[in-house]
Amino acid sequence: xxRKQRRLTLILTxxxxxxxxxxxxxxxxxxxxxxxxxxxxxxxHHPLPGSRIRLGGLVEVGSVVRDSDxxxxxxxxxxxxxxxxxxxxxxxxxxxxxxxxxxEGTFETNGVFKAETVLAKHDxxxxxxxxxxxxxxxxxxxxxxxxxx
Amino acid sequence: MIVEIGHYALxxxxxxxxxxxxxxxxxxxTRDASLMAMAVPGALGQFLFVAIAAASLIYAHVxxxxxVVNVVENSHSLKPLLYKITGVWGNHEGSMLLWVFxxxxxxxxxxxxxxxxxxxxxxxxxxVQAWIASAFYLFILMTxxxxxxxxxxxxxxxxxxxxxxxxxxxxxxxxxxxxxVGFSISFSFAIAALIEGxxxxxxxxxxxxxxxxxxIFLTLGIAMGSYWAYYELGWGGWWFWDPVENASFMPWLAGxxxxxxxxxxxxxxxxxxxxILLAILAFSLSLLGTFLVRSGVLTSVHAFATDPARGVFILxxxxxxxxxxxxxxxxxxxxxxAGGLFAPISREGALVFNNLFxxxxxxxxxxxxxxPLLFExxxxxxxxxxxxxxxxxxxxxxSVLLVAVPxxxxxxxxxxxxxxxxxxxxxxxxxxxxxxxxxxxxxxxxILPSLGVGVAxxxxxxxxxxxxxxxxxxSLPLATSLRRALGMxxxxxxxxxxxxGLGMTVLGVVAESSWNQERILVxxxxxxxxxxxxxxxxxxxxxRNGPNYTENASHFSVLQGGVVxxxxxxxxxQYQARRMGTSETAISTFWFSQLYLALxxxxxxxxxxxRIYWKxxxxxxxxxxxxxxxxxxxxLADRRLRIGAPVPAAKSDARRRGQLTPVAAE
Numbered sequence: 142x143x144r145k146q147r148r149l150t151l152i153l154t155x156x157x158x159x160x161x162x163x164x165x166x167x168x169x170x171x172x173x174x175x176x177x178x179x180x181x182x183x184x185x186h187h188p189l190p191g192s193r194i195r196l197g198g199l200v201e202v203g204s205v206v207r208d209s210d211x212x213x214x215x216x217x218x219x220x221x222x223x224x225x226x227x228x229x230x231x232x233x234x235x236x237x238x239x240x241x242x243x244x245e246g247t248f249e250t251n252g253v254f255k256a257e258t259v260l261a262k263h264d265x266x267x268x269x270x271x272x273x274x275x276x277x278x279x280x281x282x283x284x285x286x287x288x289x290x
Numbered sequence: 291m292i293v294e295i296g297h298y299a300l301x302x303x304x305x306x307x308x309x310x311x312x313x314x315x316x317x318x319x320t321r322d323a324s325l326m327a328m329a330v331p332g333a334l335g336q337f338l339f340v341a342i343a344a345a346s347l348i349y350a351h352v353x354x355x356x357x358v359v360n361v362v363e364n365s366h367s368l369k370p371l372l373y374k375i376t377g378v379w380g381n382h383e384g385s386m387l388l389w390v391f392x393x394x395x396x397x398x399x400x401x402x403x404x405x406x407x408x409x410x411x412x413x414x415x416x417x418v419q420a421w422i423a424s425a426f427y428l429f430i431l432m433t434x435x436x437x438x439x440x441x442x443x444x445x446x447x448x449x450x451x452x453x454x455x456x457x458x459x460x461x462x463x464x465x466x467x468x469x470x471v472g473f474s475i476s477f478s479f480a481i482a483a484l485i486e487g488x489x490x491x492x493x494x495x496x497x498x499x500x501x502x503x504x505x506i507f508l509t510l511g512i513a514m515g516s517y518w519a520y521y522e523l524g525w526g527g528w529w530f531w532d533p534v535e536n537a538s539f540m541p542w543l544a545g546x547x548x549x550x551x552x553x554x555x556x557x558x559x560x561x562x563x564x565x566i567l568l569a570i571l572a573f574s575l576s577l578l579g580t581f582l583v584r585s586g587v588l589t590s591v592h593a594f595a596t597d598p599a600r601g602v603f604i605l606x607x608x609x610x611x612x613x614x615x616x617x618x619x620x621x622x623x624x625x626x627x628a629g630g631l632f633a634p635i636s637r638e639g640a641l642v643f644n645n646l647f648x649x650x651x652x653x654x655x656x657x658x659x660x661x662p663l664l665f666e667x668x669x670x671x672x673x674x675x676x677x678x679x680x681x682x683x684x685x686x687x688x689s690v691l692l693v694a695v696p697x698x699x700x701x702x703x704x705x706x707x708x709x710x711x712x713x714x715x716x717x718x719x720x721x722x723x724x725x726x727x728x729x730x731x732x733x734x735x736x737i738l739p740s741l742g743v744g745v746a747x748x749x750x751x752x753x754x755x756x757x758x759x760x761x762x763x764x765s766l767p768l769a770t771s772l773r774r775a776l777g778m779x780x781x782x783x784x785x786x787x788x789x790x791g792l793g794m795t796v797l798g799v800v801a802e803s804s805w806n807q808e809r810i811l812v813x814x815x816x817x818x819x820x821x822x823x824x825x826x827x828x829x830x831x832x833x834r835n836g837p838n839y840t841e842n843a844s845h846f847s848v849l850q851g852g853v854v855x856x857x858x859x860x861x862x863x864q865y866q867a868r869r870m871g872t873s874e875t876a877i878s879t880f881w882f883s884q885l886y887l888a889l890x891x892x893x894x895x896x897x898x899x900x901r902i903y904w905k906x907x908x909x910x911x912x913x914x915x916x917x918x919x920x921x922x923x924x925x926l927a928d929r930r931l932r933i934g935a936p937v938p939a940a941k942s943d944a945r946r947r948g949q950l951t952p953v954a955a956e
Contacts, residue, residue, distance in 0.1 A: 154646070155646055158647070159650060165682070169675075170679065173682065174674065175676060195674055210812055211890065231810065231889070231899050232891065234524075234870070234872045
């Protein structure tokens, strides 16, 4: 092979791999992404049952009910709308009523959100950014704590 | 007073870095040896001053000096000494100080061990190193001063986030930073080479040990972080494709590519421009990682506290360094001539293949990590790109690469023989296929995990076969083979070991993600539950007091066939200062597999929620990473790569170097 042919082989191989990567990435980014919704978004758009979303807001005070078989139900609110959530498993250490939370999962046909994972903030100074932004949007932001100091 | 000395020392380090940014480079332009020589005491002085700054902050934390804001916010007088020390970098300001401390450490090491570097190269490298240092000193002094006082001083501190009160904080950040910041050396070498417009195989020999060292630390740092998240967070997960994990993984992928391309450059004087580009990319991705973690643009465990001013400042550093270095690259790289020729099927070709797939995988991770930011800017909607995306896209590319791993070392330089290489690997292929079938058929496993196991075994067996082939095991008497094995270059051993470790990690990943078992239930004392081949019995709940917390421990007995084999004690802790609870998991290791227990909140009926996992072969994930790092260490110990080693006088080497007259671009 001449130098030119060798270079061409290299460029073609690289081109094919990069094109494949591009195609896969585009497929992945349309099909495998998860949208974030606040309770108000849910009220406005009604996500289809079975489609995967992230739901974020505050855990409504007084809404947490623990079942005997590790099942927990609570409501996520942005103070204008709320969504009932059920979760089977162990809640994160910082899960508390009145605090920010992000749950990922799907809606069931009865409108209850079945969470597969629940994330709470990691620190009392810190609220999940999506939740803080959603609260700001719905005008419920009190302006405390997120920026820490 | 000591705190003020620390602050002052940091200012001095900044001033010194500014001088070191300009003087040596000026010296190299004007060929003034004394100006160039300034770089060495400059780098050593910087290290001394930053060490003083770090020591004084540690002192303030150990003494619980609550007149310092940083101590108030992150410490507590009752906190154990170890966490008082590690708490120094368990917050934004302190972790940035650790960052510059390690940067200064690497600068000092180059100054000390770079005795036989050409004078101009050394001066330029240390000057570039000082540019980076100046930017970060300024960042700390302007936006993140850890030495800030508060008046009146509170009586007690807020304590450190309990999640961080763990031995992991002592190990994970320093290792990770040694890796991240270590790539600044290869970056500085690349920029210095572009400034001089000159690069040769000797350059690659100087850069490779530094990149290798950084890579070893980064490998260990990522593995340690993964294990820490695994046992601390209580979800049993070891990798979440969290933006911050990706931020450390991208430099690792680029750094791994750099290690491989530097081999080609060193041995064959080819891929020069590409190696320079990778050196720039590896550190640029480290900077991007620092930005993602520190700016708080992405939600993550690691976002200590977000402050827009800091984000903007780091973004500016990012733009200047990445933009500047890539522009310099675009401007100067054309002047570097292409090197040795090779056929597509050859060792060089295989290393190019490795580089292609590693950089594409890295690009996939980059796109997936930044896409949510872009998406929000464009559409206003918030999305998450998580495991479904990365497992699919990254998984496909890395699988192709894994299949190719054993083939590369079997190919000859310049022109290889793929059929011959495959034939020599029949043993490895046979082992892999038999394992695949054994997993697939009798265990009735799904086809994809079985293939995964096959690939992992192929990689491991491939590296064993490669060594066997090199020492001519079975074709020569055993004693001769043994002697050949002892005489094999350490870098060859290093490669075989590192590839074997990669196979171990892959095996662990496949086995854990395909065959883990999970039970979530509420248990009361006396209750039993079965998982895998074990029965777990909750014996009772004990209440205990720790130094700055109280805890409830659940005592479990693990039975196998009715016999108690071990006991486990997951606990729930309540930290007084932050009124915050944590769950401490209990883990029992059986060979390479683990039983994993985490406690949830107490149930109203008197029981407590328990999450139990059986994780087959999970420890291989981290053991594999340790073996990879050992391989790197072995390679680093190679005589040829020893930092500061005299130029080898081997005949072939001398001949090659003879051909290789410096390609001047000026």
